[in-house]
Amino acid sequence: MTHGPLYPFEGKLPEIHPEAWIAPTAALIGDVTIGAKSNIWYHCVLRGDTNFIRIGRGTNIQDGTIIHVNAGKQATQIGDDVTVGHAAIIHACTLMNRAFVGMGATVLDDAVIEEDGMLAAGSVLPPGKRIAAMELWMGNPAKLVRILTPEQRAGFDKTAPHYVELSGRHRASLG
Template structure:
């Protein structure tokens, strides 16, 4: 196996004159598709087989955020963009649609966040849950179910476990970049 294969550039697609803006310190896996009005901040990482489609509105992702494998992020045409803050974790195969995930929000694997929903700073949506349109997960709250409902407010100690994910993925993205030949 060739350990010095060249870095495959991620598929970044211009849509109607809008080119994705990816910080040079971000990692976008070569099988992800980033389309149109998408901005990805420093240290953030977009993993394999993700689709970020900013065709009819904007998607903005802050710093050190991880969007894990198979996640779909989209917008609502002309009405609602998608805004994702710093140090956010979005688990594998999630659907993030026309919503706001504030700093340190955590969305579990296979979860769905729908139009106009908000996850406040440090809020957590459990794996497999569906956050209905317009619902708000408060700071440090854990919600789960379909439709998602408040389960409890997390202690600082409980929330600290979730906070280890973002730095782990920043480090892991660097290893993937080096392994793929991108320095």
């Protein structure tokens, strides 16, 4: 099996790049586009029904994550080499290239995580908030904790390529 269930919504079917990997138990609905080498893991739900979801290249959306949109107002746009940890909620927001969202974190409507910005595990980024490059935010509501050093950030940059490689192994194992 090459990917999980793809469901049309009002005539729009998800578009998956042939080099992307979608776990067999993930569900993608409606106006969803997945870029090359991106990987959507087990039990994720990406519902592009009342607006669109765009995911770039080499991004990993880990197990149990929910991605949705805001009706007619805010789409969800996720760039390249982004990591979204297990069981996150990504709602009507923007995650720029190499953004990092920790496990169980929530990003709400019209929020932005800039390139190289990070939201810690379990944190909630309120509507309209913006995490700048190299900032680490934490808490509920999330607040700036510190500016990351290039060395600290470099450690997190290994996650997206690891998931690209791991998704290839899952694809091969599943046939």
